[in-house]
Amino acid sequence: MKHVSILVPHGHTSLSNIEGTHQILSEVNKQMAAMDRSPLFQIQLVGLEKATTQTNGLFTVNPDVLVGAVAKTDLIIIPAIHGNPQVAVENNKAFLPWIVSQYRGGAEVASFCIGAFFxxxxxxxxxxxxxxxxxxxxxxxxxxPEVNLVDHKIMTEEDGIYTSGGAYSYLNLLIYLIEKFAGRDVAILISKAFMIDIDRLSQSPFIIFQGQKEHEDEQIKKAQDFIEHNFQERITVDQLADMLALGRRSLERRFKKATSNTVSEYIQRVKVEAAKKNLESGRKNINEVMYEVGYSDVKAFRTVFRKTTGLSPLEYRNKYNKMSAV
Known part of the structure; x- marks a missing residue:
């Protein structure tokens, strides 16, 4: 039997991560019993104090056990902790050495959503x-910066560490873990019982690109604004460099540092975001949308669109455009 420690941190924590994990893993045990198989999980809520009141004051979670009493666990679940990540770390720093010690002792660790910061x-x-x-x-x-963030993925797994993407994608990671520990048959059963889409691997279709402007480089912000207002035209790195009186290499280095994208990647993402909005609400066909955002090559447009969203333009329109669905 695997001992599962679901952390109950101080602060405004995702209660759905905590309760949902407890409910779904408990259901696995019930289904295993129905199959005349032994329960798979021993599940405990692990906290820093007996009554953990959430920041919003509406809920109080009572952990089964305090962290100091858990000498050995097999799987640690870190829920999303909302608010300032640095404050969340400070308020819950007593968990950190215990997590590291348990991992080094053979435990696996999974974080949900912005629990990745912790x-x-x-x-x-x-x-x-x-x-x-x-x-x-x-x-x-x-x-x-030392972590390889892959923001398009629903989940990652590496060396016994699992992470999930945004919000309710934690359900997809749970199904993945259930399949790994209990088998495909149980994972399918649980996915059907809770109506969770099994084998979903990307959160790209849900990303809304709003530009990365939480930086202090004002010249790069000017370049971003220019791209966002002129994306239908052909924009080159040299053109931007001349406009800002910067060397090409300096512009490319500063742009990448500020936005985490190259200039060409940023231009592509702005174009694709404009295309997505057209496909979501407009009546234009794929080619009309393509020309409107500055592409003339159908293959190139489809390739970039799929790379960014995980879907073809037609698949995206069918997914999000109500008129298209009708």
């Missing part, structure tokens, strides 16, 4: 892949 604070993600909510991707990269 997991990264342990140092265990250094040099490893990690997923988090796409909204927090730029902030995460700035805080933890």
């Amino acid at each position: 997991l990264a604070a342990t140092g265990l993600l250094h040099g490893k892949q990690c997923a988090t909510h796409w909204v927090a991707a730029n902030e995460f990269r700035q805080m933890f």
Whole structure:
């Protein structure tokens, strides 16, 4: 039987991560019993104090056990902790050495959504892949440049460390873990019982690109504004460099540092975001949308669109355009 420690941190924590994990893993045990198989999980809520009141004051979580009493666990679940990540780490720093010690003793660790910030604070993600909510991707990269953030993925797995993307994608990671520990048959059963889409691997279709402007480089912000207002035209790095009186190499280096994208990647993402909005609400066909955002090559447009969203333009329109669905 695997001992599962679901952390109950101080602060405004995702209660759905905590309760949902407890409910779903408990259901696995029930289904295993129905199959005349032994229960798989011993599940405990692990906290820093007996009554953990959430910041909003509406809920209080009562952990089963305090962290100091857990000498050995097999799987640690870190829920999303909302608010300032540095404050969250400070308020819950007593968990950090315990997580590291348990991992080094053979435990596996999973973080949900922006719980990745807390997991990264342990140092265990250094040099490893990690997923988090796409909204927090730029902030995460700035805080933890040593971590390989893959913001398009629903989940990652590396050396016994698991991370999930935004919000309810934690359900997809749970199904993945259930399949790994209990088998495909149980994972399918649980996915159907809770109506969770099994084998979903990307959060790209859900990303809204809003530009990465939480930086202090005013010249790069001018370049971003120019791109966003002129994306239908052909924009070159040399053109931007001349406009800002910067050398090409200096512009490219500063742009990448500020936005986590190259200039060409940023232009592509702005174009694709404009195309997505047209496909979501407009009546134009794919070619009309393509020309409107500045592409003339159908193959190139489809390739860039799929790379960014995980879907073809037609698949995206069918998914999000109500008129198209009708």
